[in-house]
Amino acid sequence: DAKTTQPTSMDCAEGRAANLPCNHSTISGNEYVYWYRQIHSQGPQYIIHGLKNNETNEMASLIITEDRKSSTLILPHATLRDTAVYYCIVRVRTGGFKTIFGAGTRLFVKA
Amino acid sequence: DTAVSQTPKYLVTQMGNDKSIKCEQNLGHDTMYWYKQDSKKFLKIMFSYNNKELIINETVPNRFSPKSPDKAHLNLHINSLELGDSAVYFCASTPTGGSGTEAFFGQGTRLTVV
Numbered sequence: 045d046a047k048t049t050q051p052t053s054m055d056c057a058e059g060r061a062a063n064l065p066c067n068h069s070t071i072s073g074n075e076y077v078y079w080y081r082q083i084h085s086q087g088p089q090y091i092i093h094g095l096k097n098n099e100t101n102e103m104a105s106l107i108i109t110e111d112r113k114s115s116t117l118i119l120p121h122a123t124l125r126d127t128a129v130y131y132c133i134v135r136v137r138t139g140g141f142k143t144i145f146g147a148g149t150r151l152f153v154k155a
Numbered sequence: 156d157t158a159v160s161q162t163p164k165y166l167v168t169q170m171g172n173d174k175s176i177k178c179e180q181n182l183g184h185d186t187m188y189w190y191k192q193d194s195k196k197f198l199k200i201m202f203s204y205n206n207k208e209l210i211i212n213e214t215v216p217n218r219f220s221p222k223s224p225d226k227a228h229l230n231l232h233i234n235s236l237e238l239g240d241s242a243v244y245f246c247a248s249t250p251t252g253g254s255g256t257e258a259f260f261g262q263g264t265r266l267t268v269v
Contacts, residue, residue, distance in 0.1 A: 085263070087245050088245070088258075089260070090257035090258065142211055143258075145197065
């Protein structure tokens with residue numbers, strides 16, 4: 045699985061959009077970009093994933109650059125409950141979920 | 156209904172003891188995993204089972220022995236516990252063996268070895 049680089053921490057005001065960047069310059073053509081988050085003391089929670097096109101679901105939007113070397117997770121209206129560690133992972137969809145999670149980005153949403 | 160449930164949530168035990176952590180998923184998934192999250196917060200895979208068959212074993216000491224009585228359960232037994240085993244252990248499952256989409260995680264078991 046390709047390596048990812050994320051900022052250690054970020055702040056966001058409640059109600060504003062939170063934009064979390066991720067660099068994955070060595071991503072392969074068959075690797076997807078996945079985002080998970082871990083709220084304190086809980087298990088990681090799946091957020092969204094994509095291959096080439098931008099994706100949106102009820103939780104977030106995922107913007108992937110045309111060269112696929114970076115992506116941004118967007119939480120459109122961050123709430124205090126979105127305070128968590130966000131993990132960006134790139135992996136193929138086959139071969140089992142063998143992923144090692146990196147350090148992620150600690151997002152602090154402030155009132 | 157909890158999709159992936161682990162018991163116990165907290166476990167404090169002395170060095171040298173043997174303990175087990177249980178995991179059950181009610182999602183109908185074929186593949187289950189054990190992850191370890193250490194004090195530095197890195198989540199690392201330990202084992203993966205597909206339909207009761209071990210498919211991933213990531214250089215884990217043989218004191219750790221996973222057991223899958225059926226595809227809905229994956230238990231983790233640890234012999235001769237050491238201080239370094241203190242961590243949070245997460246169970247997870249994915250929809251189909253091999254073609255993983257998103258993984259569903261349990262709430263974790265915080266193991267403290269004293």
